[in-house]
Amino acid sequence: MLALLGRRLGGAAASAAAAAAAQAAAPAACCRGLASSRAAADLREFVDPEVGATERVTYGRPWFAHELRLKSWDDLHKLWYVCLKERNLVATHLNWHKGKQSAEQYKERYKKVKQSMNRIKQVLSERACQELNPIRRAQMKKAIHLM
DSSP states (O other), rough: HHHHHHHHHHHHHHHHHHHHHHHHSSTTTOOOOOOOSSSTGGGGGSOOTTOOOOSOOOOOOOHHHHHTTTTTHHHHHHHHHHHHHHHHHHHHHHHHTTTTTTTTHHHHHHHHHHHHHHHHHHHHHHHHHHOOOOHHHHHHHHHHHHH
């Protein structure tokens, strides 16, 4: 196949094509797999960086609905996925610390994240109900239901 490409593309182009094909065929340590996320996004995202810390770290409060009403549809979706990622991180730690005293801090964080996620869905549902176009309203409600 490369010989056929070499005749068609010419000498310099053939060597460049052969080098590219060889590089693509050889497995490289820096290559990403089939995942569509960035290379640094791996299972470490679900582990709290302060796990080995000796002092107790305090976390913020849940979002209030009146704050969320000021945000755009896209911002609320981004915030939803940030909360989803945080919820998965906290759920991982809850599972690790099941039945231990250290699980209490994660239970509080889980509760706050769930409150924020419920309020995001509430605000999005309010916006969907106010939508005048019935087709758009149905699309919005379907998107909210899938969250």
